[in-house]
Amino acid sequence: MSFNSVDYALFFMVVFVLYWGMGSQKVKSQNLLLLGASYFFYAQWDARFLFLLVLSTLFNFMIGRQIHTGSEGGRARLFWLYLGVTLNVWVLAVFKLPISWLSSIPQGASLLVNPVTLKVMLPVGVSFYTFCGLSYIIDIYKKKITPSTDYIEYAVFIGFFPALTAGPIERASHFLPQLRQPRRFDGAQASDGLRQLLWGLFKKVVIADGCAQYVNMIFGDAAGYSASTLVLGAVLFSFQIYADFSGYSDMALGSARLLGIELMQNFAFPYFSRDIAEFWRRWHMSLSSWFRDYVFFPLERRRLPLVGQGLNTVIVFLLTGLWHGFNWTFVAWGGVIAAYFLILLYFPKKRNNAAVVAQGKIFPTPREVFELAATFGMITFAWVFFRADTLQGAVNYISAMVSWSLFSIPEVLPTGLVLLIFLSMVIEWLGREQKYALAQFALGWPRPLRWAFYYTLVFVIFYFSGSQQQFIYSQF
């Protein structure tokens, strides 16, 4: 059941009415409903893997309690932590490693192998909920949180349906307290959630799926196109993956907000970044902060002299690439991003890009325009590795981009789509100081005008809703 389906709309309406119909004081009943709805939602994807989600949830819940009850300074706590981390990583490895690497897995696991494609069938969302579980047990070990005593509450944290298949990767310290408090219906908050849902749907159906048609065509036959078309294909993929994933995140956050729950922000207008560090702070924030907190910081505490920080940076980005799948293309993508970081690290210049670009202004300065374009260009280059089927395919694609045909008119020129991308980026630019583009956009307009704008979005979504594509990140 995908967010961009009528099935999800109906499912959500039923959950919404039941959820708020219970009354805000019935916290446990609401949590139970959320858990039931989440497992139903997951079963619609693939009921066979529901057992894995339940098993992973139960396992991490018990490990968390064991770590907590272990004596201070004793080996028991460390043992349970290692056991928890090892088994979580093992689960990821089983489902993400290519089948040829898996000769040592137990016979039972072969049930999960597609006999025709010889690929392990990937349970939807496994990378996301496994990382939620990992952060939970590590935080308990570090005494940042105490383990939950309510299994239902913990299971909702792991399986909460808006975030289950493609994040954000929630933290227990942020999510669990919300499940313990009475949630009161707030009309303004609900309207805000609807707006974010609408904008996410627009980005997914109109921009991402619109780009997908051309990207698939160009990447599918790269040798047959001019360099200018290949550049256009790479640029369109940059917009596709952004609109696809941030659109998903907007829909997840909007759905959760309608239920009175705030999820972590996952995107903060990453294409309006002036350097790669700023981009990485704004892209897939729940994953980048996870690697920062649970990999980079611990590595930094044992930093080797001279090359230490650079080495740690490379390790983090290679792992980030591998998190997407055990494929050399993802490793190369992580390597390229790491290389960009190393340049920043070893050739430092004065940077002050913590705030939003051109804060409080309508237009950026020429220097900022140059920095935005340069960062976007670097990211687009890296995305070629991410999108290509093989490493050789990526190299061929990039090689073919360097030719005199770069100065020709692209054979494929989707002017309507380019216009829509431009308009959506204008709206994103105007809303870049908010949590999402429509948070304040049009709110000050008279109601007829505001509603006309929303109706326009709805009609455009319906206009483009024929070529539904799977969310890219639900495959991870």
Place this chain on the structure above:
Amino acid sequence: MYRFFRNLFLFALPLILLGVSMEVLIRNIPNDYSYKRNYLDQYADEVEVLFLGSSHAYRDINPALIQENGFNAAYVSQSLYFDYRILQKYEGHWSHLRYIFVPISYFSLFYELKDGPEAWRVKNYSIYYSMATSPHISDYSEMLSNRLDINVQRIYSYYFSGEDPLTTSDLGWGGRALPDTVDLAEKGKIAAQRHTAASAALFDGNVAILKSMISFADAHNVQVVFYTPPAYGTYVENLDEAQLTRMLSTMTALDEAHSNVTYVDYLTSSLFDEEDFYDADHLNEEGALKFTLEMEKLIDIKK
């Protein structure tokens, strides 16, 4: 909460009214599916030869050319699953049925309508054949399964331009004359690639459907003729050997195992030349004439 729901209702009301109105308008436009369903509702009792299948039967066989009462219930992208559902739907009505013709194309055993790019057609079976086969709500609605511009175009064409939306003949045939130009080499390659399955995951299910069809026919004393339709050389030479061999050996085995089953392979038949093809895997009107007469010969042999 009341205010939120009131505003949501007010916002959604025009959209719902517009959507429902368009849904009603579109459903009232005659189409090939509703025509075939109405025909079978009325005349299933009289049909002696039933042609099922995908476009390879819909385009290639004109029942008006055979002596028996025939009807072509095939349609574009119709899978074996829906062929069998049509048989089942009129189970009590096949009192005169003697022959069922089902095309087993290169892709037939590896394909299911619900899983492919033509999945949007599932709604036609839900709406016009009243078959509840899908768990997805959009498969029960015209408005939710097609793009808005396509729906608007359909309404405009029928209600304002007065265009006839039917493409099928009285007996369900969808013949097409030879187009002005056709690149059979390129078309053959593209169609072969499109018809080559990424996996054989659907194979067992489709063979099970064929066996159900055979049992169904046996129980009703009906002969089943499976055939692989003719295709142009550029299509055949781009087929995957393993997929083709698996299909051919399966059909030969079914033919040998069941007394009420005949299988004939026309894939590389020399009866058809370039002039007979509409594209690399469909016949034109001339080719359909030839091919239907071949079907008639099979009926005569079976008599």
